Amino acid sequence: MDIKTIAGIVGLVITIGGLFVFQGQLIQRVDVLEAKSAPNIKPLEQDIAINKAEIAVIKAKIEEIKARNSNPLGQ
Secondary structure, eight states, X not given: OOHHHHXXXXXXXXXXXXXXXXXXXXXXXXXXXXXXXXOOOXXXXXXXXXXXXXXXXXXXXXXXXXXXXXXXXXX
């Protein structure tokens, strides 16, 4: 075997080894992403429900004020 063949084989082995290292890093990244859990959104859902109820009350008060102001006998 001449030096070109040996260099080619060494280069091929190094390339294949690099691919295995990259594949290992990629699998590790995927494992880290899979291990993450979604945040708990229950408190946010409760806050949204409370805000919706408060908005409904405010809308009702606005409609009541409009009705009082539009009554010509009340002025």
